[in-house]
Amino acid sequence: MAPPRDILRLSGVQKAFKSPDGEDLKILDGVDLLLREGEIVVLLGRSGSGKSTLLRIMSGLVPPTDGEVVYRDCPVTGPVPDLSMVFQSFALFPWLTVLGNVELGLEARGIPREERLRRALAAIDLIGLDGFESAFPRELSGGMRQRVGFARALVVDPDVLLMDEAFSALDVLTAENLRTDLLDLWESRQIPLRGILLVSHNIEEAVLMADRIVIFASNPGRIAAEIPVRLPQPRNRQAPEFRRLVEEVYAIMTRRGPQGSRRVEGVSYRLPSAAINRLAGLTEAIDSECETSGQRFISLPNLADDMQLSVDDLFPLIESLEILDLSMVSQGQIALTSIGRRYVNGDTQERKMVFARQLLKHVPLAAHIRSVLDERPNHRAPAQRFLTELEDNLSEDESQRVLDVVINWGRYAEIFAYDDDSEELSLEDPGEESDALNYG
Template structure:
């Protein structure tokens, strides 16, 4: 199912060699997003770029599309280094990216118009693509008249009508409801297997483990902050793939184990007695998972009810979630020392059992201790507030510090999560009107 050399034999369409990408924050600091990425896309394969938020998946996709240039390294299209937009690719976006004032047919014809294709040929090719993706009869409709799934079909038609070498897709199903997404995935596989789609390869960005395993011939797993290729796996399973196939379930478990390895390492560095001295985790190296305390408590209570240990795939199936929907909750539990993972399984620690069994007041006290000692950003906020005369600081101070390691959106998300955790634990308060954080009495005793 996996191999040490997963690269298929075929003509290389796109090759990334030692690609590094660093953005500059508004205050002039460097924000590394990708580091030393090497990968390729060859004819006859579907490749999935899989990783959590912050792994640089979309940035790598845009580098390979030639929409942004790497800070170091090169991207080649059929052996020629890119100096602009990649002439051999089309893109499908998460947000559909349709022009609302154009009809379905006009949106599909956009790429052909840009390439100077004559009007009659444009019309013929556009209608063929519209028919292929199941929107025959909607040629004259406007995007506002279409459902989300139909709009994404227009996006697919617009991408394939130019007959690109490679179809690049940036989380194309994540904005759709579950049933619509499943239907479109199935149809995409059908077009690919039937050789009806006029493309030679597909590269899809996703954070959904099961989606990657269902679709891809190869999976590139990216770590985060900055993004690096953590693993490369070959999926040697016939299509269409069965979710209940033990081989598919085993590969999902393998990928899950890879994605959770970093959080386990962080927890080990903080908690293992007698462990060798390692760099202390920081708010950037150990970011807070975007989960609420209530959601975290719910996961722990479910684990208690299931004997304190379970497989993530089994747990997700029982709750009607995707496995990766649970990942942020698992990451938070591991970061706080309330649970531990062993490959695809999760088990409560003694601290987790204590927290799950506690009354509300005691659970707040326990959470305060765990958050202040094991969540680097929460600890940093408590320490910073403790160092001021009035034990107050504006949120802008923390956002400025966080922007050294995150973009503005993620910095805000990190601070919001920390505020949620800190207020629950009564470590600090937050005035949303003034944007001021204030240390709560007695918070320092938890450090």
């Protein structure tokens, strides 16, 4: 039996955009990827890792800065007609009916009216929307609108279906139903697709659908690992083999460098966005789970399920706790450190003091702001001063986001104050040294 042919092949793909000051901001770095006939590949990673940009490069909508994309042995230099894409947003024309939206791609290709109608009606029936041909998008639920998007993508008989977070805007039950229907169509060969490539940040979705999972790392986007999935379809989420694979993916996505811990280097580190109340809630949940189970480490997949947190919700919180040395992660499991236990068991003031100590110790930007305020006679400094420093290494938007994170953390810890009207940072009581600086 001949091996499956390559459909899409990416070699050394890079993508960079120009910042307002003319600097190159690298989004993707050295991506090598292959999609073969007869397989579903899921690109799994956190938001902002460049997955969607990579999908557009594959389709020919966006050119790479460097590297090569090859479709069926031909270099991709523009949009590829045999590739269809389904987006996270439904992207329907509100003034067109379901039938009109589905016909649109066929009309753009010059397909005669009678043939357009026949194929559009067949696609609508196939995707489970028979009877809604004359409905407008405003009359449909979110799940039904996304089905229209699938019908529009499939009606042109594509070779490959590209999906950009196609299920993420749907509620859990609707997304599950649509995923199952798509897999049934794929497994029964009722659709002419030769390959499917899905961008996702949902680990269970990836294990449920993929023949191969490609895990993306961030800043810049690059492939961190590839995992073959050899579980037969349909897959049982409760099966031990399924759960083990989910835990393996969690372990890879939370893996640290050689030192085994997350260390923040420099003031321009891309700190994760994490609200204080959510950090506190997560430490309390970890502590409660550990107390209930009698174990120090608890499973990240179980924690995510219990708290109903997605990867994009959970991972920034985990990273923040690790940065502050309030928790540690190993092999897809998490535990509170001794400092983390002191934090979670403390009263409001004790928590603030612990947090302040860890913030000044482990986040250079927070310590830098405090040092500048301490040294100035009036103990005040404009936020723009620190924003300008961040923009030496980060984009304008990213600089503002990182500064906002540190300001929120610092205000909670009471190591400095911030006036939103004047956009100034200051010491609330410059006559006294903060207790946080002496707290052991």
